[in-house]
Amino acid sequence: MRIVGIVGVLVGLAFAGGAEMRAHPPLLLRGEAELWGVAKGRGTAAEPYVIENLRIDAAGEPFGLLLENIGRPLILRNLEIYGASVAALRLHNVHLVRVENVILRGSATGLLLHRCEKVAVQNATIAECADGVRAMFSRALEFAGLRVTKCVTGLWFQGVQDSTLKDSEIAACGVGLLLELGSGNNLIVGNAFRRNHVHARAEGKNAFDDGRRGNFWEGFEAEDRNRDGILDAPYFIGPDSDRFPLASPPRS
Numbered sequence: 172m173r174i175v176g177i178v179g180v181l182v183g184l185a186f187a188g189g190a191e192m193r194a195h196p197p198l199l200l201r202g203e204a205e206l207w208g209v210a211k212g213r214g215t216a217a218e219p220y221v222i223e224n225l226r227i228d229a230a231g232e233p234f235g236l237l238l239e240n241i242g243r244p245l246i247l248r249n250l251e252i253y254g255a256s257v258a259a260l261r262l263h264n265v266h267l268v269r270v271e272n273v274i275l276r277g278s279a280t281g282l283l284l285h286r287c288e289k290v291a292v293q294n295a296t297i298a299e300c301a302d303g304v305r306a307m308f309s310r311a312l313e314f315a316g317l318r319v320t321k322c323v324t325g326l327w328f329q330g331v332q333d334s335t336l337k338d339s340e341i342a343a344c345g346v347g348l349l350l351e352l353g354s355g356n357n358l359i360v361g362n363a364f365r366r367n368h369v370h371a372r373a374e375g376k377n378a379f380d381d382g383r384r385g386n387f388w389e390g391f392e393a394e395d396r397n398r399d400g401i402l403d404a405p406y407f408i409g410p411d412s413d414r415f416p417l418a419s420p421p422r423s
Contacts, residue, residue, distance in 0.1 A: 219244035385413035
């Protein structure tokens with residue numbers, strides 16, 4: 172399913188620092204050797220590869236940016252990618268990648284990860300996709316500062332382990348967060364779930380609070396007798412529960 176939309180308000184405001192973005196055709200990079208001439212840096216911890224400041228219109232092609240089989244430090248930043256029939260950004264068998272300050276929109280999937288490890292995604296806007304984020308059989312993923320809106324499924328984890336979703340907003344989606352196929356030992360905390368048809372579904376063995384605070388679940392009503400900002404009843408997500416649901420959305 173391809174959903175084409177314009178997130179015009181976000182496009183011009185997303186990137187800090189005033190970096191000029193360059194229009195670029197879709198990029199398919201299937202190994203480290205193909206980074207040469209495209210990415211800056213050396214792929215070391217001190218000088219990671221960097222791909223930045225690109226606006227990619229996939230124009231119905233499967234991918235806007237495809238990265239496969241890369242195991243050295245890489246940063247993807249200040250990107251806007253849209254119009255992909257499969258995924259705006261696909262990462263397959265990559266490790267040690269950081270994705271920051273990106274807009275992914277109007278595609279079948281915004282961000283698609285498969286067999287990835289130690290990937291961090293920060294400050295990303297993902298909108299008007301069938302699946303906002305779909306992660307499969309991956310571990311040690313870190314998502315923070317996401318804004319996922321107007322997707323059929325906001326975030327879909329399949330076989331994802333030891334990962335975190337923090338300080339994000341998932342809004343106006345059919346299902347905000349779906350964890351299945353053995354996804355476990357994941358921490359979901361400090362997020363705001365708003366205006367979703369179903370906020371979250373899970374099969375168990377995931378944590379929706381850190382022992383002190385959980386998430387904001389719009390529409391969930393319970394008392395906060397001591398006015399500490401934590402509701403006095405748990406919010407259940409299948410066999411899991413948020414034991415400390417927030418009385419109001421966390422501050423961004």
